[in-house]
Amino acid sequence: MTISTTKKLAGIIAAAGLIIALAGCGSAPDATSTESGDAGGSVIDGFKPCIVSGTGGWEDRSFNELGKKGFDEALAELDVEGVAVASSTSSDFAPNIQSVLDQNCTMVVTVGFDLAAAAAEAAEANPDVQFVSIDDVVDQDFDGETDFPNIKPIIFDTAQAAFLAGYASASYSTAKKVGTFGGKPFPTVTIFMDGFKQGVEYWNEQKSDSVEVLGWDGENGVFADAFSPGQPATNAAQGLVDQGVDVLLPVGGGIYQSAASVIRDSGREIALLGVDADVFETDPSVGDLLLTSILKVIDVGVKETIVSAGHGEFDATPFVGTLENKGVGLAPFHDFDSKVSPDLQGELDEITAGIIDGSIPVKSYLAG
Structure with missing residues (x-):
């Protein structure tokens, strides 16, 4: 496991200007x-x-x-x-x-x-x-x-969908601690972590709650330095689980498989989040652990x-x-549908509308 400051390439803001346009x-x-x-x-x-x-x-x-x-x-x-x-x-x-x-x-x-x-x-x-x-x-x-x-x-702009996942995770968490770690500190990895953190913060603002985000503070975070399952990803996941999180977001290829193993070995009820695909569909072996997945098409x-x-x-x-053109989104809760608040989906629908109309801003390297 490594703890690193994200060193975004010097011109990423210039590139983001093009993307915003x-x-x-x-x-x-x-x-x-x-x-x-x-x-x-x-x-x-x-x-x-x-x-x-x-x-x-x-x-x-x-x-x-x-x-x-x-x-x-x-x-x-x-x-x-x-x-x-x-x-x-x-x-x-x-x-x-x-x-x-x-x-x-x-x-x-x-x-x-x-x-x-x-x-x-x-x-x-x-x-x-x-x-x-x-x-x-x-x-x-x-x-x-x-x-x-x-x-x-x-x-x-996966920060938009990750915002929804962060909000849902904060809603689900009883430990009041949720965690995330990445494969490597690339902007396309940390964009998930950015949105996730903002979603948790939005939950805290709306509900006067105090759910913590471990593994990413907006600049520094936990990274496995790998996009495949293995000991580095296991170490990163274990460090967060040892701190008491009950929701875990691994961002980067197959590293979620190491996170799933750590969760099972812990003997605790810890929810896993998938990225890119609906991991409930692509990897049923971890389906019972999945709260939801942050999607790219x-x-x-x-x-x-x-x-x-x-x-x-x-x-x-x-x-x-984006959420507006359905290029990103949030997967169904699947087996967790009965475990989340009955009000959650309605709240997420309202947040989605707010992100689309701009009344709920989501920051990322693609959106400022």
């Missing part, structure tokens, strides 16, 4: 649409999409797996072949991107903030190849604009982007997922 751009991907191909006509000759994962691998039951799901669905709809390459370490990023380029890929999807530098370098060297960046705007020169016109960012966004490009309609305008 574009926050209304890009409609939400239509999760029910299966007719994308009809609008675009036949698939363009030689179209070959490829995807490179972050270090969590394709079976992280989180953002890498969601990216791969959307990728596979796009291949099936277009009836084309593609290449998927998993990264084990950050040193794999540039070679893996180059490997798919060497296989004549015409579109390269990179999954995760930490691939941005390698994606930017490859996009500059290959201007005729389309790039899709999941979770990063790719502004490596920090001028407030995506570096190259052949890169489409798909990014998510990564799979649908990836699928729709690839399908559109396959029909010659690539659009580099960033898609920014």
Whole structure:
């Protein structure tokens, strides 16, 4: 476990300025649409999409797996072949991107903030190849604009959905202590922690309560330095459980699996929160522990982007997922539905409306 000050890249505020300006751009991907191909006509000759994962691998039951799901669905709809390459370490990023380029890929999807530098370098060297960046705007020169016109960012203001999860967690907690830890102190990780903390604080304001947030104070926090389950994630989770939390939010790929093991070993009733996917659905082995999950529609966004490009309609305008366009959201309470307050869902609906109309501000690196 490491306790770290978040060192956001020097230009992240400049990049956020671009994102704020574009926050209304890009409609939400239509999760029910299966007719994308009809609008675009036949698939363009030689179209070959490829995807490179972050270090969590394709079976992280989180953002890498969601990216791969959307990728596979796009291949099936277009009836084309593609290449998927998993990264084990950050040193794999540039070679893996180059490997798919060497296989004549015409579109390269990179999954995760930490691939941005390698994606930017490859996009500059290959201007005729389309790039899709999941979770990063790719502004490596920090001028407030995506570096190259052949890169489409798909990014998510998950602080909005995490705000709801924080409020729900504070409502559920009887220990009056909730905790969170991240994989690494990337803005795309700490954005969940930011929203979670603000949601707890909003509960305290509205209910005159005093629920504590452990593991993140807005600048410093607990990080496992990994996006896969293992001893570092176990240590991070154990440290928070030992401090008495009864809700735990791990943010980063498969590290929730280590948190789940710690919860089970504790013998206490501690609720787990999932991120990215509805983990109740993607990993039933931890379903009984899950209060809810903070959602990104990564799979649908990836699928729709690839399908559109396959029909010659690539659009580099960033898609920014929000509560308003349903790019982010909160999963059902599932097995916890009978354990939460009967008033909670109505309160969350009101908060959602307030976030959308701006009367309840949620701060993040994407929204100031």
